[in-house]
């Protein structure tokens with residue numbers, strides 16, 4: 001546990017609260033915050049995967065959900081598997097992200113307008129048109145029709161590993177030049193449909209860690225509104241340092257809101273503490289932090305499977321925080337008891353200087369500051385532990401690549 005938070009951080013993280021308090025009372029802000037948190041919980045991101053049969057749509061559905069093709073609940077893939085109806089596959093850990101496997105386009109009777117109606121196009125936040133090889137007239141028709149309906153799409157060329165392997169057999173093979181050639185080919189064809197070329201992404205479904213997947217992720221993030229971006233960031237896979245940073249920022253922006261909700265509504269006395277709070281909200285907030293960073297049992301089991309080692313090897317490096325499953329009411333009370341003295345002593349004064357109105361709330365102000373500090377410290381510890389888990393996964397994968 002850290003034992004202080006600088007004025008700079010308090011000013012930065014409470015800036016939104018400070019601004020809101022210029023126009024509203026603390027209670028009104030708390031009501032608004034409660035609504036915003038509920039909205040976030042109830043927001044769903046629907047991603048549609050479309051394109052010709054056999055291009056790797058179902059494989060991409062699985063890869064985006066972090067699920068292996070042969071796992072239970074995975075979209076069926078293979079040379080003869082064809083999806084006839086649009087099927088939604090919720091992310092296994094974040095069920096408000098749903099990846100939709102759409103039927104293959106390109107049958108002789110394919111008409112993009114009828115197709116989009118049939119798959120209920122308006123329910124998707126955006127489309128990914130998948131191509132596994134050549135750009136076809138069906139891809140072009142679909143791109144035009146999606147644009148006509150004012151929906152967003154990204155063009156993904158899959159099977160890059162396969163294309164590179166084929167080219168590698170030729171003399172004078174140059175990986176970079178091959179990738180550029182494929183990219184230019186896709187861009188040029190897409191441009192002919194009237195679309196900007198910046199929407200082309202080369203990926204390999206078997207390894208999203210290479211080529212353009214992170215660029216695709218960034219492009220999608222940029223286009224989404226704040227709420228949906230937050231939903232996406234929480235569900236992003238944890239294999240890149242920048243994802244860790246994004247998740248951290250996303251959770252930081254929620255902490256003061258959760259602390260305010262806990263101190264403003266349903267706060268009850270807790271033995272040993274000099275203020276009231278809502279333990280259920282705080283417990284759920286800590287569990288959510290663990291979950292978002294993959295420190296829940298399911299995610300740890302998955303990591304362990306990747307490296308083919310017992311999950312205990314990963315659990316052993318979780319030292320500062322706790323796993324989601326271990327967070328109980330008792331754990332929450334203990335962590336509050338540890339936080340209260342230093343939060344009251346060092347942070348309350350700074351917080352009052354930044355937001356004087358907190359002083360008029362007596363117990364509620366104290367409750368807000370302590371729970372804010374407690375969740376912040378917990379987040380910091382979880383981030384450190386996550387870094388340790390990732391480092392361990394990398395270390396063990398190198399020792400025994402699967």
Ligand SMILES: Nc1nc2c(ncn2[C@@H]2O[C@H](COP(=O)(O)OP(=O)(O)O)[C@@H](O)[C@H]2O)c(=O)[nH]1
Pocket residue numbers: 052053054055056057058059060076077078079081082083104158159160161162203204205206
């Ligand atoms: N080498 C390689 N094979 C892939 C890739 N994506 C899909 N495949 C394979 O291509 C075949 C068709 O994939 P599938 O996802 O079922 O295509 P769909 O019909 O568009 O859903 C399967 O055998 C997949 O394993 C990829 O990125 N690289």
Ligand SMILES: [Mg+2]
Pocket residue numbers: 054057058059076077081082083101
């Ligand atoms: Mg399929």
